[in-house]
Amino acid sequence: MPAGTLYRGREGMWSWVAHRVTGVLIFFFLFVHVLDTALVRVSPEAYDEVVATYKTPIVALLEYGLVAAILFHALNGLRVIAVDFWSKGPRYQKQMLWTVMGIWVVLMAGAVYPVLGHAARELFGS
Amino acid sequence: MSAETPSAIGAVEGAAYGPDNPAPYIEPPRKRTGRTPRSTRGNFEMAAWLFMRLSGVVLVVLVIGHLLIQLVLDGGVSKIGFAFVAGRWANPFWQVWDLLMLWLAMLHGANGLRTVINDYAERPNTRLWLKGLLYTATVFTILLGTLVIFTFDPNIR
Numbered sequence: 001m002p003a004g005t006l007y008r009g010r011e012g013m014w015s016w017v018a019h020r021v022t023g024v025l026i027f028f029f030l031f032v033h034v035l036d037t038a039l040v041r042v043s044p045e046a047y048d049e050v051v052a053t054y055k056t057p058i059v060a061l062l063e064y065g066l067v068a069a070i071l072f073h074a075l076n077g078l079r080v081i082a083v084d085f086w087s088k089g090p091r092y093q094k095q096m097l098w099t100v101m102g103i104w105v106v107l108m109a110g111a112v113y114p115v116l117g118h119a120a121r122e123l124f125g126s
Numbered sequence: 127m128s129a130e131t132p133s134a135i136g137a138v139e140g141a142a143y144g145p146d147n148p149a150p151y152i153e154p155p156r157k158r159t160g161r162t163p164r165s166t167r168g169n170f171e172m173a174a175w176l177f178m179r180l181s182g183v184v185l186v187v188l189v190i191g192h193l194l195i196q197l198v199l200d201g202g203v204s205k206i207g208f209a210f211v212a213g214r215w216a217n218p219f220w221q222v223w224d225l226l227m228l229w230l231a232m233l234h235g236a237n238g239l240r241t242v243i244n245d246y247a248e249r250p251n252t253r254l255w256l257k258g259l260l261y262t263a264t265v266f267t268i269l270l271g272t273l274v275i276f277t278f279d280p281n282i283r
């Protein structure tokens with residue numbers, strides 16, 4: 001490919017890409033999550049057994065990733081709504097994206113201990 | 127049109143158009159003609175666009191509340207089990223919360239994936255099969271989840 005022909009986009013394009021990717025990932029998780037919750041209609045043991053996998057350290061890391069995807073999709077979704085319905089939205093879309101990323105970083109830092117704490121205790125002892 | 131220019135598209139350059147010599151009429155693109163089908167798709171895409179925004183706002187509250195309860199408060203994921211679910215679904219408030227979240231999230235996600243399929247699957251057959259699979263999985267998941275919430279039995283054993 002000749003140099004300089006790949007469109008790299010800017011904040012608007014990359015937030016659009018990230019919104020798609022996180023949305024598809026969340027949808028696939030939702031499908032699995034309804035199936036695992038449906039096991040409460042089978043037996044308490046079947047449900048508790050599948051929930052036990054959610055408590056393992058590796059899946060805890062996946063849960064942290066899920067939280068990351070959901071928080072980005074939620075915050076950026078609010079930004080999209082502001083761009084569409086707020087008269088000054090399109091003008092401030094970049095500033096709003098960096099605000100979204102700032103809030104996202106703060107919330108992700110706050111989620112480290114609650115989401116990953118039990119996995120750390122399991123791995124390294126309490 | 128003067129006799130010297132029999133064609134409507136002839137002699138454009140240098141032609142002095144005026145009231146007596148009007149410029150050739152150019153039809154606007156996408157103009158409705160006699161051959162245009164009377165029925166269009168209606169406002170479905172606009173309704174879908176609006177639904178994504180309205181359901182999105184509600185889902186921000188429902189899903190972040192759900193994450194707080196399930197993953198953050200009271201020991202996070204380690205407290206979850208059959209007894210915890212039974213305790214929460216004993217309250218109709220949480221049943222309605224989860225039911226609303228299920229329906230809105232599934233429809234929001236299904237419409238999002240429909241858009242993605244429309245964007246990337248180019249062959250008509252591929253689109254047909256992917257959307258058929260999507261709609262089947264969506265209807266199945268919504269019905270299964272609804273059934274589970276309404277028929278939940280804490281004394282199943």
